[in-house]
Amino acid sequence: MVKKSPIRTFMNDIPKNIFSGFVVSLIALPLGLGLALASGAPPISGIIAAIIGGVVTSLLGGSNVTITGPGNGLVVVILAAITTLGAGDMHQGFLFTLAAIVISGILLIILGFLRMGALGDFFPSSAIQGMLAAIGIGIFAKQIHVMFGDLSAQGSIVELLLDIPKGMYLFLTTDNSSAFYAGLVGIVSFLIMVFYSKIRNRYFQLIPAPMWIVILSVGMYYYFDYFSELKYPIEKNLLITLPNDVLSNFAFPDFGKVLEFDFINAVISITLIASIESLLSIKAVDKLDPLKRRSNVNKDIKALGLATVISGFLGGLNVVTVIARSSVNVNNK
Secondary structure, X not given: OOOOOHHXXXXXXXXXXXXXXXXXHHHHHHHHHHHHHHOOOOHHHHHHHHHHHHHHHHHHOOOOOOEEEOOHHHHHHHHXXXXXXXXXXXXHHHHHHHHHHHHHHXXXXXXXXXXXXXXXXXXXXXXXXXXXXXXXXXXXXXXXXXXXXXXXXXXXXXXXXXXXXXXXXXXXXXXXXXXXXXXXXXXXXXXXXXXXXXXOOOOHHHOXXXXXXXXXXXXXXXXXXXXXXXXXXXXXXXXXXXXXXXXXXXXXXXXXXXXXXXXXXXXXXXXXXXXXXXHHHHHHHHHHOOOOOOOOHHHHHHHHHHHHHHHHHOOOOOOEEEHHHXXXXXXXX
16 A cells, blocks of 8 residues: 655645635634624634634644634633623723733643643533533523614623513614614524525535625625615614724733732633633544544644633634534535
């Protein structure tokens, strides 16, 4: 049996890797923006985490097909950290949270050197699924009101869930046309995500569901801007705001609360969720690899830690291994 040259194998895989990277980037862009907004952070912070994670972990990590970036599981934890550390000032809370993210990354690097990746084998799957389900419910409770165009909804997760019928009623009876159109866009986007897999058209399936949402939303804006005489119906306060000059708007961590209990609690929470989510995602994606390769988990944890430190210093969110984007990467190779 003739063994293939690694260089020839790499060259042969370039077209597939380029296409797979393009598809994954289409998903990472809207998800990065959405996860940052759901976390109470500036939208650009999600993009920073996706870029840093993609570059650092692909070069230094121990996995073959995993994709890294901001993760769903940390949304509630980051939001709680920003709210608690800022004491009502979301911008200052974000700066303190960036410091917690940097220290969390350092702890991940230490865990990697201590070869703690094997701990993923000791977590019962039922406990992890319960944790992820609870996080999903928290995201749903907070974001469904935003989907209906209501930015004023506040309260605990239980209170927000109980207020959903009220939110639906206000959406249907509102006199605010801007909120109504924003809610309509949100509902259409939700339906695209739900029914995307039901459309059996291979050309339609070439573009991921999140990217269809971006195309339709951006297309709607440009339609009103260039072709319609009517004013764009959604007010600016309901739109995502990105800085015109990204390089001049980097946020940098504030370590002023590093010795306070709330800060330490945030660091521990972020580190635990990030490490558990990454470990389980790595193991799950390894099972999807058609070549049956296995990741060097400890090497991957160190790379994730380094990426998180860099991302935090540049104003980005945590970098974790994400299973949804990783599975898309596997399926498009």
